[in-house]
Amino acid sequence: MSPDLADFSLLELFSIELSTHCRAIEDGLVGLEGDPRPELLESLMRAAHSIKGAARIVDLPQAVGLAHAMEDVFQAAQQEGRVPGKAQVDALLAANDFFARLAALAPKDLPQALADGAAEAAALEAALRALPPDGHPAGHPDTSQAAPAAPEGPPGVASAALGAPLPAQAAQPRAAQDQGGGQTSQAGPDGGVVRLSAELLGRLMGLAGQCIVESGQLGRVFEQARAQRRGFLDLADLLSQTRALLPEGDAKDQLDRAAGMLRTMHAGHSDSVCALDGLARRMEILSDKLYHQVLGSRMRPFGEGARALPRLVRDLAQELGKQARFVLEGANASVDRDILDRLEAPLLHLTRNAVDHGLEPPEERVRSGKPQQGRILLVARHVAGSLELRLSDDGCGIDPEAIRASVQAKGLAPAPIAQRMTDSELFEFLFLPGFTTAAALTSVSGRGVGLDVVKTVMQEVGGQVRVESTPGQGTAFVMRLPVSRSVVRALVVRIGGEPYAMPLARIGRVLLAPAEDVQTTGGMQYLRLDHENVGLAQAAQILGVPPAPLPGNEDDPTLPVMLLEDRGARFGLAVEAFLGERDLVVHPLDPRLGKVPGVAAASTLDDGSPVLILDDADLLRSLEGLLAEGRLAGVGAGEALAPERAPKSVLVVDDSLTVREVQRQLLEGRGYRATTAVDGMEGLALARMGSFDLIITDVDMPRMTGIELTRRIRADAALARTPVMIVSYKDRQEDRMAGLEAGADFYLAKSGFRDEALLQAVADLIGEP
Amino acid sequence: MSDDGNRTARLLYDREVPADILEEWTLQTAAPKPERTAPRSGAMLVRAGNEWLGLPAAMIETALPAGPVHSVPRLSNAAFLGLTNVDGELLPCVRLSALLGGQADPAPARPRMVAVRVPQGRFALLVDEAAGTCGYLPGELGALPATVALAPSPLVVGVIELEGRSAGLAGIEELGAALLGSLRP
Structure with missing residues (x-):
């Protein structure tokens, strides 16, 4: 191996290590401001020390010097039992940013970049060394920072306020977790990182899934083999009955020998069946483990995508003279790594907006009876196979009436239409490019800048974004994203003679409706339910598949119906049969198919046969349209009404x-x-x-x-x-x-x-x- | 596994090879190999309706017994049947006979799902029969009958003799384009 190559791979390792430690230091420093415990310094010091050591190995003296200075600051603070003061934290963050920029470069460019940035590194180092130890005694947060979250909640909550998403994930354990995670880029003792192409990972998933199906078949073979035992016993009975009928002599001896052979064969068969049973069980367990391991390898905790936000909130609030803390809930919600990467820009943008335009200055907050410090809360959770992100602030909110006025003033809609628009329709205007730039609306000014970009990204990943806001109380941006390849629990039903699945969380209720509860009014069918008429539609018609005959209309006159709910409205979707509940692994639909109306994704059932996962929002929209236009065919009726040939x-x-x-x-x-x-x-x-x-x-x-x-x-x-x-x-x-x-x-x-x-x-x- | 089983297996595999079989194999191994001037190419011979087609071995991934196919609302048609499970992945399943514009065998005895990889991605081809893979010399590729060559999108780029049968050889690019086209309603 040439020396060049060897150097190259070392530099690569250094780069990976650098980015890990930079992240730990940033999280730790921001976390210290909210939770000033000197013990937390230990991990920061170690991170700086590791950078120093690694930089020495790859012979980057400028990086050694800077990391050494950082380490000294941490060490001094730790020995004195205090946390670094604000000026020191700023200098440390500046130095850390320098390293973060390096880590973002291609590894082979590092030596040149460091040589070019030698002056900057030296300046940063000098700044660190020159700072007086302006810290304060342990346990007493710097009052000028005025960030104690303590009055608002228990100590645990306060410690989570800045930086760390959960009390359990304060700086030190979090760094440790990263080391053990094995999924992030580490050069730790766990071994190296391998990059896999998405396609390869997809195929591995498929093969692992098929292993489960096939090992299930093995279990069925075992059942068949065990059922043959009966035959051996019957044969043994027959032999002993025959023996009783035979006279003593050769024939009887022959028969005894036959019975002996049968006993040996039976014992051998029993052994084989036992061995097969054990094998089938082990294969089932192994393939299950394999499957879940592969499944997990695509997913990453959402928290990884929100790493930059605590720091952003801190810096921006400081710059604007506001007080803000960032809280993350659901950092462990798993997300497909591709989606996570795409989320970065919209999240940064929305967070910046929330601090800049959402939160009021401290004096104004106090006047309106709010805590001085504003709160920006990001909650990630899984909702029926999609990831819901809710980024909310407790700031001034957006007044829908102000938007209505602006819409009218700008002539975006005629007054009669604008007057009838609902709040959510009005909030949609915020996503128009440049909507607010010319408006004289203080409460929403600037909100529109760049929101169209957020919307574009959401549309690209197949997600949606909407705004909820109460004037004076805050604003929330709610994003719904697909979590590709995640597992959903779903009800499998038969439509058009084939299996389809609806995520359980999307189903309001499931019922077998007696035929007499189905009524027809004005050409449309309704289901009488809880003294309420619920519109009823045939799933096959909405999907556009030929309906199979409904089950036994004579002897079992009930109709399987799934009730879907949407913003208070209820619709019944009539299917042909309920086939049961399953956990389904969501496979994205083959992109070559384009978007299939009414279908969100695909999956396989236990026996390996394909099933399509329904898109409830899609179905509801089609259903709404069909109901509005009276194009619905009766449930059980032969075919849709042919649209009449009308004017144009x-x-x-x-x-x-x-x-x-x-x-x-x-x-x-x-x-x-x-x-x-x-x-x-x-x-x-x-x-x-x-x-x-x-x-x-x-x-x-x-x-x-x-x-x-x-x-x-x-x-x-x-x-x-x-x-x-x-x-x-x-x-x-x-x-x-x-x-x-x-x-x-x-x-x-x-x-x-x-x-x-x-x-x-x-x-x-x-x-x- | 029981000791009995192991003993049986040993008896089966360690048994003496009969002299005549040994002699036959020795002769076969010692015989001079036919000279090969050009590298041979492989193709899998499949039947679609009453037409035989050679699929270049380079595009074949695997051939499986035909499994269940799930139709796709508003997209499935005579050629694109829907999605089928090939080794845990759901691939678009296309009926080859419909793609060729011919008649399908109404009840094929041994239908096969052939997973192929073309530049347009992976597909599962439903064929009425797969007769295995055999080699041919690229130089033996015959010209197409004029009628086929003039058709708007001929999938067949030449004619080869395979296993004593005359079969069309599918072009990978041409087949790929037709497969992708069948996914459009």
């Missing part, structure tokens, strides 16, 4: 109920036939099913944007010639260009949205109804 039909795609309804009423008032869809995905599915003369779409929609919808329509041979009109709040030149480049025939800004303008544009494109 227009498909309206918009995620705002208000806009959708206003457009529908406008068009129908003029005599067009209008059908609505709630997003691009549903729009595309409807467009492919029906024949429309025109498609009108919004741009910003969950799951599939209007731009993507337009592109897909243009790419579809059957739809390519259908005119598309985009109606959007986005009125910038580049937005128009994006729409027209995607293939739209007309771009109408909602700010210029007047009844006549829309109808005129429709008439221009497809003529009068």
Whole structure:
């Protein structure tokens, strides 16, 4: 091996070690400010010491010097039984940042970067050495820092306030955990780190899963072999009966020999069956272990993705003259590593916003009766196969009325529409590019800057984001993300003769409805339940699969129904049978299939056969649309009502109920036939099913944007010639260009949205109804 | 495993080889090998309806008994049947006979799922029969009948003699494009 190569791998190790220790030091230092115990210094000193030692091995003298200075500061503080003061912490963080920047470089560039940064390193080192020990006695937090969280909660909570997410994860144990985790980049005693391609990991998962299926088969073989025992016993009985009938002599001796052989064979068979049983059990346990190990290797604790936030909150609050502490709950919620990487930018952005625009200055907080110190809380938890992140602050909140006024003032929507918008529809405007920049709204100013970026990232990873806010009490951004490859507990049902699964948490209730409880009113079916009528739909129709005949309509006239709940509304989804509950490992749908309406993911059942996991939000949206338009076929009825050939039909795609309804009423008032869809995905599915003369779409929609919808329509041979009109709040030149480049025939800004303008544009494109 | 079992196994594997079998193998091993001028290529011979097709060995991953296929709402069609489990992964399953535009065997005796890897990713090909892999000399690749070569997207790039049968040889690129195309509604 050439010396170059050897050096290279050492540098690589140094880089990995550097990033680990930098993280430990940063977490530890920020944690010290909230929980000033000198004992915590021990791990920090060791981290600095390790950097020094490693830097010496790879011969980087500048790094040795700086790490040595850091170590000395930690050591001095520890010997004096105090924690470093604010100035010292700042200097230590600055030095640590220098190392963090190094760790981010390619390992082979390190020597050059250090040579270039020698002056900076020397300055940082000098700053560290020059500082007076301005710490304070142990146990008494620096009052100028004014960060004691103690008045607000028990000591345990206070210790978790800054830096560390949980009391159990204060700086020292956390560093230790990292060492033992084995998943993060370590060069510790646990051994090296191997990078696997996502595809390879996927195949390993598949193979491990198949091992479970096959070892289950082994168990069935064992059952079969054991059942053969009966035959041996019957044969032995038959032989002894025959023997009794035979006279003494050769025949009887022969028979005795046969009986002896049978006994030996029986014993041998029993041994084999026992051995098979043991083997089957061991294989089952082993393959189960293997599977869970592989499954776990994709997942990382969410806390790893939120490492930078405590420091960000600290620095930013200091800069803005505010007081804030950051609390993380659910640091251990596991997330797929790919998703975790994508989350970094949106989380940083939202956290920065919360400190900058959410939290009030301390005096103002005191005036409104809040604790001086603001709190930014990030909660991660798993909700039915998705990861829910809730980033909330206890700041000034956002006033929906202020947004309504601004929407009207900016002419983004006509007054009648704006007046009818719900709070959540109003909050959606915050995600428009540049929504607040020109607005005279102090309470929300700046909120809009960059939020469109957050929304874009969420859409890219297949997630959603929404805002909840109470004026004066705070704001929360709630993000729902898929946790690919995680395990969900689901109810397996039969639809169209095939198994489908619905995550249990999405099901409000499951029931076998007696036929007499199903009523038809105005062409739609309802289920009489708890003195309430619940709309009923056939799952096969919503999915668009041919329905299989419903089970035994004569002798067992009950209907298996899953009740889904959504913002207070309840819908019944009729299936063909309940097949049972299962834990399913979520496989993302093959990306080559694109988005399949109503289907979120796929999985395999115990016997290895495929099952599709339903997307309840998707189904509800389709169901809502179908109910609104009365296109639902009766449960058990043969087929969907054929849509009548009406004048000219227009498909309206918009995620705002208000806009959708206003457009529908406008068009129908003029005599067009209008059908609505709630997003691009549903729009595309409807467009492919029906024949429309025109498609009108919004741009910003969950799951599939209007731009993507337009592109897909243009790419579809059957739809390519259908005119598309985009109606959007986005009125910038580049937005128009994006729409027209995607293939739209007309771009109408909602700010210029007047009844006549829309109808005129429709008439221009497809003529009068 | 019991001692009995081990003894039986030893009896089976350690037994004397009969002289005539030994002689036959010795002759076969000692015989001069036929000279090979060009490297041979391999192909798996599969049947789709009444048509035989050679799939280049480079794209074959495994051939399995046909397992259950789950249809995909709004996407499944005559060629793309749905998703099937191949070694724990759910792959799009495509019926080869429909892809070729021919008639499927209504009740094949030994249907096989052939997992293939093409530049467009992995697919499970449902064939009516798989007759195993055999070699051919690339130089023996015959030209296509004009009618096939003129068809809009011929999957077949040449004709080869395999096991005494004349079979079309699928092009990896061509087959991959057709497979991906079948996933679009």
